[in-house]
Amino acid sequence: QVQLQQSGPRLVRPSQTLSLTCDISGDSVSGNSVTWNWIRQSPSRGLEWLGRTYYRSKWSTDYAVSVKSRIAIKPDTSKNQFSLQLKSVTPEDTAVYYCVRDPGSPKWAFDFWGQGILVTVSS
Amino acid sequence: DIQMTQSPSSLSASVGDRVTITCRASQGISTYLNWYQQKPGNAPKLLIYATSRLQSGVPSRFSGSGSGTDFTLTISSLQPEDFATYYCQQTYSMPLPFGGGTKVDIK
Numbered sequence: 001q002v003q004l005q006q007s008g009p010r011l012v013r014p015s016q017t018l019s020l021t022c023d024i025s026g027d028s029v030s031g032n033s034v035t036w037n038w039i040r041q042s043p044s045r046g047l048e049w050l051g052r053t054y055y056r057s058k059w060s061t062d063y064a065v066s067v068k069s070r071i072a073i074k075p076d077t078s079k080n081q082f083s084l085q086l087k088s089v090t091p092e093d094t095a096v097y098y099c100v101r102d103p104g105s106p107k108w109a110f111d112f113w114g115q116g117i118l119v120t121v122s123s
Numbered sequence: 124d125i126q127m128t129q130s131p132s133s134l135s136a137s138v139g140d141r142v143t144i145t146c147r148a149s150q151g152i153s154t155y156l157n158w159y160q161q162k163p164g165n166a167p168k169l170l171i172y173a174t175s176r177l178q179s180g181v182p183s184r185f186s187g188s189g190s191g192t193d194f195t196l197t198i199s200s201l202q203p204e205d206f207a208t209y210y211c212q213q214t215y216s217m218p219l220p221f222g223g224g225t226k227v228d229i230k
Binding site: 046047048049062064065066098102106107108109110111113114115116 | 124155157159166167168169172173176178210212214217218219220221223224
C-alpha cells in the first residue's frame with residue numbers, strides 16, 4: 001500500500017519561500033511509469049495542480065503556468081521523497097497543499113494523496 | 124487550456140435517491156476523465172478513472188460514462204456515507220485541471 005507523508009512549516013511570511021517534503025512508502029520516486037505531483041486547494045482557487053516530477057531514463061518536471069516562474073519540484077532518491085519549493089509567496093498562496101501519486105498508464109489519475117498541510121502566508 | 128465545468132454546483136438528495144453529476148470539458152478529452160470524492164478535512168479520494176473504470180474498493184453504486192466533452196457520474200442509490208463534494212478532472216492535456224466541484228448534501 002502506497003503512503004505519502006507530508007512535512008513542512010504551516011506558516012510562511014510573505015515574500016519568503018514555501019518548502020514542503022513528501023516521504024514515499026510502498027513505491028519508488030524513481031518508478032518508470034509513475035509521476036509525483038503537488039496539488040493545492042483553497043476556497044478561491046479550488047483544486048489546482050501545481051506540477052510534477054518523474055523519471056523516464058532521466059528526471060523531468062512539468063509546472064503549471066500560473067506558478068512556473070516561482071516553483072521547483074525535486075526528487076531525492078536517497079530518501080525516496082520529493083519536495084516542493086514555492087518562492088516569493090503572497091497571501092494568495094495560502095492553501096492546503098497535497099502531494100499526490102499518478103501511477104500512469106492505464107489510470108492517468110491521482111490515486112494516492114498525502115494527508116495535506118494547510119500553509120498560511122501571513123506576516 | 125482546457126476548462127472543466129461541473130453542474131450542478133450543489134444538490135440536495137435523500138438516502139436511496141439516484142444522483143447524477145455532469146462534467147463538461149471545453150474541448151474533447153477522449154475518455155481521460157476522472158472523478159474524486161472529498162469529505163471535509165480529508166484529501167480527495169479517487170472514485171473513477173478513465174471515465175468509467177471503478178477504483179479498487181469503490182462501491183458499485185458509483186458509475187461513470189461519457190466521452191469527448193460530456194461526462195456523468197451516477198450514484199445509483201445514495202448512501203449516508205456518500206454525502207460529500209465530487210470533482211471531475213481531465214488528464215488529456217496539461218495543466219490537468221479539476222472541475223469546480225458538486226456538493227451533495229442531505230435533503
